[in-house]
Structures are given as C-alpha cells and as structure tokens.
Amino acid sequence: MSCLLRVTDLSKTYKLPGYWLNRKTFTALDPITFSVEANQTLAIVGEVGSGKSTLAKLLVGAEQPTTGTIELGNEILHDGDFSERCQKVRMIFQDSGTTLNPSLTIQQILDEPLKLNTQLNDIERIDLMRETLKKVGLLPEHLHFYPHMFSGGQKQRISLARAIILQPRVLILDEALAALDPSLRSQMLNLLLDLQQQMGLAFILISQNLGIVRHASDNLIVLKDGKVVEQGPTQQVFSNPKDKYTKILMMSQHLKLGHGI
C-alpha cells in the first residue's frame, strides 16, 4: 500500500529578536519524519509547547517549514501554493464555538470552501451541502440555521462537515474532541471512524487524552519540547513504552483505569 502523506525532515525554527551578531533562534520542532497511509490514523501526543500544534500548522500550510518536505500522494506540496493543499488537507479545531462565523448561516459557511475551490453551479453546491450534512448526522433543513442555534456537539459536526465537503484525503484533528462531553465525545469518535472507513481518510489526531488515542489510532508519535521521544505502532507503544516520558504521561492519566479500584 502506497503511503498517502509523507513528511521528511520537517522542522521549524523561529527567529527571536536580536542584533546581527547574536541572533537567537527558537526551535519549535526538530526534524521529524513520518508517513501516513489512507484509512490510517496517526496520533500525536505531547504537552503544551511540545510542538504538536506547530506540526499541524506546517501540514496545512499556515506556517512555512524551515527545512523538509511534505509529499501528498507523489507530489511535493510547496509553500504558498494552496490550490491543491486546501482541498486535500483539512483541519478541525478544538473550540467549535469560535471557529464558526456567528453572522453567517450554515449554508453560507459551507458554501465558502465550495465557491473558492470548485466549479460547481448553485444547484450542485446545495445538493452537495445537503448530502454532507446528512453524512455527519444533521438534517438538510439545518442549512438555514445560525451557529448559535446548535449545541456544542452539533457545532463540532458542522466543523466536520466543512472539513469533509471538499472530499479531502487528510484530516487534521487538533484537540477536536477535547471540549466535548463524554457521551457526545464517543458519538463523535464513532462518526469519525465511520467516515474514515467510507471515505478512506487519513487522520492526524492531536490529543491529550490517551484513552482516545489508544482506541482510535494506528501509529503514535510522542513529542516533547519539539523532539520525537517515541514513535511506533500504538499497540506496541502502549503495551511496552520505551521512554520514561511516555511512561510518565501514561501514569498521569491512569491508563489502567478500572484495574486499580
């Protein structure tokens, strides 16, 4: 099976203010190499400041990498060239309440990526929007609603609809499940896993909840201060963590919940 997304030696350094003789730099992400196949989920675990959000920004093209290349399929994605990238790589954010424009209806929110990226006419666009809403478990009538009329779980579904409406290949979930209540979180997780099966999506799951990571991911990267601490198949890492930091993370979340009580 050929890999869908291949990242080679990707790194990011920020320049800090300083004179030309003592220029300082800050390394947010040390060179990282990984690949993701279709239908697979790569989880990225780490604390605040570990560079996992930097990695997400680099992948969608919101930041320019210092070194390294990102290959999608067999094509290299260049900086600043969004015609291909924003159709194929989509992202969902943590707080769905603030990422939806409150002054637009759901129809307008979903219409925007279609107008910018496709040559579909009005009727085709509406049909596609209705179909996508059904796919994420909402009703076609919801097109005329405003974001404030939905609950938190439904808003997250709308962000998901906006992400999958362009038939992407890679979906980046930046803490997308963290702000949801437990019963809605498992609903959403089920929905994501179903969509992965149907559409052959590759997920990059950025999360702090190791329970979800263990359940939903195939491969795992543990980051600490921009460096890769551990990398490998999820089952293997969880059953036999090699690094001390991974063990600390697992212990702090009591991953053997239910055995201790």
Next chain:
Amino acid sequence: MNLFDIRNLSISLKSNDTDILAVDRVSLAMKEGEVRGLVGESGSGKSLLAQAIMGVLDPKWSVTADRFHWRGQDLMNLSPHERKAIIAKDVAMIFQEPMLSLDPTTTIGEQVEEAIDPASLEGNFWQRRKARKSEAIRLLHKVGIKHHEICTSSYPHELTEAICQRVMIAIALAKSPILLIADEPTAAMESRNQGQIFRLLASLNQLKSMSILLISHDLENVTHWTNTITVMYSGQFVEAGTTKQIFKSPLHPYTRALVDSSPAANIELPPKSRLKALPGSIPILQHLPIGCRLGPRCPKAQRKCVTAPKAKNYHGHVVSCHFNMKESGKV
C-alpha cells in the same frame, strides 16, 4: 455523623410565564472526611447545586429543599445572614478557571493575606502585619509553592494555570474549612498538572480530614480520587454509590452508558471498534422532557418513564430509574 444532608433540593428560575426547574429534587449527603465526586455533563446543574450549598446564587434563582442540614443543624430555618455566617466559616470553594477567578489587579501575596481571618492574629498592628505575612507564606508552602518570594510579588497573569489553582486552594485553606467544594479544579489543565492538583487535594483530605466535594464532567477523571460518586443528568439525580459500585456495576442506563463510552475504561475493546454511545444530546433548559429527563435518549425507556422515578436504595447504592439493572435482574 453526616457532614451535610440535603433532601429534595430544587432550584428554579422564574421566567416570563413559567418556572424552569433547573435542578429537580436532588438529594446529596456527605460524611465527614469523605471525598465525593459529583459527576454530570454540561448543563446537568452540578455547579448550580454547589452554588446553592454555598449560598452564592443570584437572587433570580429560587432554592427550595425538604431538608438542608449542616452538621445536625437545620439551615432552612435560619435567616440568610446566620446561614452565611455558618457556611462561610466551614465551607470553601475553588472555581473552574483559576486565572479568571483571581483579581488581576492585585498581587498574589495581597490576595492570600486578604483571605486570612484577622481574628486569628494577635498583638499590635506591626506584629499582626508580620504574622499575617508569615501565615500567607505558610499557606503557599502548604500547597506546594516553594519559591514564595516570586509568587507573592506576581500578578495572576504572570503565573501558570496550575500555580494559580494552587493559590486558589491556599486561599480556600486560609480558614481551615471542613468542606472544600472543588468545581472542576482541573478543567483546561494538562494531565500532569491535573495529577499534581488531585494529589494535593487527596493529601489534604488524608492529613486534615477535610471533606471534598469534587465536581467534574468526566467520570474517567475522578474515579481515582473519590470514595463515593453521585451522578446527575440534566438537573435530576441519577445514581449514587461507592466508586466501585458506580464503576463496576452501574444500575442506571445513563451511568452504564458513561462507563461504556469511555475508551480508557474499556481496555479489552478492540481498537477502532464502535464505542457505545447514547443517541441525541443533552436537552436545553427551555425544552426539558417531562418525567425522567433521560427518556428520549434512554435505550430502556417505556411508557412509565413519563413520570419521574423515585430513588431506590439497594444497600447504599441509590438509583433513580424505573427499569434499573437490578429490577431487570442483570446484575
């Protein structure tokens, strides 16, 4: 002896034409030295309940209860002023977002000193001032802040979330309370800091036999730190029992669903398989279903569920459901 005992507490909001019952006849009792978890999803009224216990609710909410005892004393018969005096002496509360709850315009040192009871200090004004300073430093040390010099002279925005939460706990401890109500003390905090805060609370519970009411939206987070758990859903009482009872043999369909939906609790579940989840979402306050509020989402709902069920007690495991697992003989 029970620390406090609440029976059928209801909190309602007067709207234009009808009363909205946000918390519907919830009972809660705690023993001394107990750590009780109060679990419910957002909008289940758990924060309202905590605020009603503290007596800090807005006057627009009306609170009624059949019984509200504090260490054997009936608080319902007292005037609000007397009630406040008792509660303020013995109960302390820490809030969800420590950075927003602290005063951004004063230094941490001043805020901690302000919380110290002036009656506990002796001597002339210069002696009292010195005693107050050293007491504030002692409190900060107690919650695990080593470098008090840096901390006392900084403002809340200069410190991290976890340190701010420790300061909040220090302020709450200033009056050495008997009961500490912790309203989601670790929300929006990293898992390692969460562990630190929970360990601190657990050690205070052990060393000072301080009772803790731990409020959380996630069952997973609290199971390790609590003796007993009360589960609420949409303002109604669901189930109460020891942590083991709730986790190993939940009787209510909702608790069952909460335990089943947690991926961390179901280690034996194959990866990427479907998790069990309740359909639908939590009802909003304007459109509450009648009877058992879980009704529309419940897999076991029948016609009987349009009347609210009475709580049944099975050897200390209290459940409020017509068709609980004990009735249907599954446990």
